[in-house]
Amino acid sequence: MKMTRVKVIPEHESLTVEFKSDLKKLADSEIVDTVVALSNTDGGSLFLGIEDDGTVTGVHERHSDSTQLAAFLANNTVPPVSARVASLTLDANGTSSDAGMSVIEVEVPRSTAIVSSASGKIMRRRLKADGSPESVALYPYEIITRLSTIGQLDYSSFPVPDSTINDFDPVEIQRLRNILMRNKGADQSLLELSDEELFSALRMTTSVNGAPTPTVTGILLAGKPDIIHRAAPTHEATFQVLAGTEVRLNQDFDQPLLYTIEKMGDMFEAWNPEREFEDGLFRTPAPEFDRRALREALVNAFGHRDYSAMGRVRVLIDDEGLTISNPGGFVEGINIRNLLTAEPRGRNECLMGALKRVGLAERTGRGIDRIYEGSLAFGRPLPDYSGSTSTTVQVFISRTAPDPLFMKMISEEAARTGSPLSLLSLLVLNALKSQRRLSAQELIAQLPFSEAKARSAIGNLIEAGLIEAWGQGNSRAYALSKSVYARKGKEIEYSRQADIDKLRHEELILQLAKQHGGSITTRDVEQLLRMKHKQAYRKIAKLVKEGKLVLVGSGRAASYRLP
Template structure:
């Protein structure tokens, strides 16, 4: 039998075991403290062997106050560690008769921390998955400071460059984008070239001399200058059909050129589907154009330009993947992407892209990426492939859901405005799960119950959503606007649209479509009945000899009697 431990079973990026039988040197302890606080924070268990066996602490480390003071005095800036003692038996379980160990909790720092003798460390995983503390090298410091929002590398002036290092054709491209974009800062067009560069912070003044910034050279520098000063700015556009490479093009040009070219390159690989909207027909691309542009701009705008790697756009049989070096910013996760306060790694660069008209001015470009899928009833963009070193978004190939789109179009015509992103997320959750409570909807949309309830009530009032059940166990379903008159599952009509006399007919029809069997939950979903109501309808058909019950409880099936 496995015994629940009060300390972790093994070391990870956030947990470190340190043997203290021979008195752990202060320097080794401080190195681990520095590495943890410069990564994700974590806990040191002093007096525990590498295999997780508690063996006790040295008498010199018996005082928790003394250890906390040691950590604070030997780190710059001081790390406020919380130190406590634990009594554990050989299984790592709290036991009054066990050996004494020390638990040192290290917070994640919002600055770069070093030991008092100047060593800067970080945590990383080795090839076998075990953790280790390694030096944080100078080029990695920029990445770390950028990730925690303490530094904007894109705003740095570039030494050994001058205003002559901008390409004249790129300045012309900048003006052309400004004039074509409806969202650009049109006032910039009235300025001279040098004034535009200054206004967008593409140049700055250093010792009285106009000097390009990293962002300026990225956007409009000459290719040879970019290659010399920012060699990490490259990108790749690839198309695969099966295992065959159709397109594999690298880009080492300025971002203004690269973004526009990579946007255009998707068109031949982005087929459109015809969609009937009343008397009109409209074409729906497989990948939403606006969502693709936002994802592309985000990849260049938020990538880590101090790290090796490249922005990559991959089109394959499964869908579209856009990835870039540099993980999510501090505080941003896959779960809170749509709710966290927007903040980026390269604020200077993103600020320029917004004013030029290439990026969403509100900083909520990710909302547009999700809306591109939600408005067509398609699977949501998938960021689960992201890691601490890169961000990756996958948009699956999928046909638009015509009935869902019709419902959204009707509501937009009725109100004169599109539904909010939160409303779309609620509707998508109901489309996928069919019946959810407020708490379940809040969990899926990552909003509070109060916000979710407000959204749902508005959708109920609009006739898009309906509540079912009593107040203590109330759930919500989509209204008849999203259900077809025939088909299976979500394509069936709602309970209120069906004459109860037809219940047996519809149940038998679904059973035959499913190979001659049906379960209670199928009937609940089909007719939007409660568990007891569905059971009663099935029992009637069993009594009539139309169905035969096989099994009991949750595994019960009803077979068509031939």
Template sequence: DYSAQPVPEAVYSDLDPVEREHLRNIIQNYHGEKNLLDLDDTELDLALRLAVEQNGTFVPTYCGMLLIGRRERLSTLVPTAEAAFQELQGTDVAVNESFVLPILTAFEKIESYMDARNHTEEMEEGLFRISIPDFDKRAFREALVNAFCHRDYTMLGRVRVLLDDDGLTISNPGGFIEGVTIENLLTAEPHGRNPALADVLKRIGLAERTGRGVDRIFEGSLSYGKSLPDYSESNTNQVKLFIPKSLPDKAFIKMIAEEQSKIGRPLSINALLILNALKSNRRLRLGELAHMIHLNEYKVRTTVEKLVESGLVEADGNGNSRAYILSAALYKNADNVIGYVRQTGIDRVRYPELVLKFAKNNQGKVTRKDVMQLLHLNQGQAYRLLVKMTEEGKLLLVGKGKFAYYKIK
């Protein structure tokens, strides 16, 4: 752990009392571990591994210098502790500032830049009043924390935040940690390059305590029906996150808000990923869903069937042919009933025609089992279709029980 190592040539007075007080304020304001506030300065530094004892004296660690080091010493002792905020408006450079500051101060400086530029739209729908920002603030905070926390401080470079017409880019030196890839970002066990630094940021309340900050980053886009965060330009030398600037899907937002209000908690990240995939692709089978969101089929099946039970998703067919679409409610909220009928109705309108065609080629007879196999319906769906066709005078029921069948009337 590089961040836990003592800094050569550093002395304890290189830690800044003003920045330490800043850290205490963050613990208070971000609901960190309150018991840390009861410690004196030295006890706090040792508890958070901002300093270690060597030969009877206290020496700052890289974690300590990065968080609360004196600015004039930080640039000398840890020259890689650089960050930048840039804003492009078209091809014009509106802001281009680089700085070497303790992480807590750099974090707040960048956050203040973003707050001034992160526009918000108010959405009112019945009892719901929802603020829709260009970029979710909690997602941005987690992405920025990750950039500072997981960057490789042995490499030259800087944490860079770029805001332009297309969206928000946050990059940092150092590729993904071993075992983490773009495909398993949301499922890999959380672990970082600088555990001591990551631990401090969690304990003071600045970072996600579960270590699943990347879930928060995705949730920030998914909850508003926006385009997903993109890590595709990351490589072995850097992690680059791009969050597109896209329009919110208000019908989708309303559906999510209503469901979360009903169940009294946020939807899981897996549920949001599935709903987003169905929103974008309309109709998907289990295998297609699993491939698209990089989860195994068991987890996808468990989550999507719960969404079916809740009424957010509708299922059609059985076995490998079972397909899923978003519920009628979403299409109605979006005034897109035609879209719903297109997804569900065409096949169902043709069901009676296919049943009759089968019967004509089967000596005029058809059973419930035949209909289940022919149309990939479950037992109840096949029974209701046959009853409806009987009531409409297209079929006639012959016999009872397991020997029953229907014939063309």
């Protein structure tokens, strides 16, 4: 039998993969610079002895000792990079071969600090216009971005040089107090403070040489225009509305954040039409986009953006839906897969702390939950963060008609229990609503929570009568309950889901007979389907009646074989 040879190196270079030719003995400094660049970006692998096109040409004997190279890299990086160095033997195409050439792979971890070479060079990785990677210098202004991304620095807490509390706009200070009075979730004790005490409590000022000095947070929230442009020139935002290719609205904002967030919220209302659905004697409003989710997404964009990088917060409403994007990728440890489960972390803790206390942001730090609930509560598709990159966070909320029957199910369950359904429960119901029927493994795999939490939520929904389970063990599957389908007027779909088990059980029994040499017993079926003796016997008897199995013997010695 011919064995398939597998290529053990990547097909091409990328942000996390670098090939280096070593035919003429690559300079040690270039190896160090590449390791530094990888460590300061996303980590990755450096392959010595491979050309840029992926052709294996072999490593120079000077770099062939993996232990010596690992020690060299640790001694020539600050702080030391603990790279894992391994020796590979590959043919020219990159597949493993005992008769091939020697190649060195250097696995570089992503650093939790700024790494430099021993000579002081600080490098990073980036993609060129053609998509190929390169290692370039990390400039001083980019260091702030890197440190804030890995949680080592909070730019929003910096004091603004040559500024005083007179640089706060009195109109914006009054706006701040009005917001505190309006928002039920705000820290009402702040209203009792004097202006200077309020600034200190919200960390809008910090003490410098004994004098209260505005921080970047303070200037962003309530600074006068000239000081904002000097201290935070990257604070700008844009609100756009498109109908097809026609621009219906395109407004730029360069005012303080409190003003911008308030005005954008008002503008949303004009482009967020509302429908009403009958719910018994009542009419339930359903806006195009959930208002609470919109506010959280907007505040997150301003609160978590990278103010040390050029760019602006962009809000776009078009035919497909709503898109909100901001400069600055996810902070270290946060990604699309763990958004709902990772511990709340921010790039600008000082700024987000102020926005939480004034009631504009979720006090628990779980604003992302509100964004998801805003879609799930109306039976709409989940928010989409797939457009995010290493330098931008982008959320897309689809413009989709709500599902009134799904809404009614959720509201009735909340009324019955006296509390709203949890986010995890909503995710379970949404998965079964969109995919009809899922095995236990399939359902749990789609939920961004631990298996224990997922099974607990599934159990609670079964007890509540919202979902049903069929089968046992590995064959167990879930779907929305009969009462849910009846409420939606789709009893036929429910019957179709229930009948799937009957057909699948027959297939499993016949398949087991084939695996057992063409013959099985009732006991075999009991163990296979984890059911009682009488249930197993009835299923076998049905197959015998249909001529799919033949009875052999009687009593305890009875068995059933394939015809």
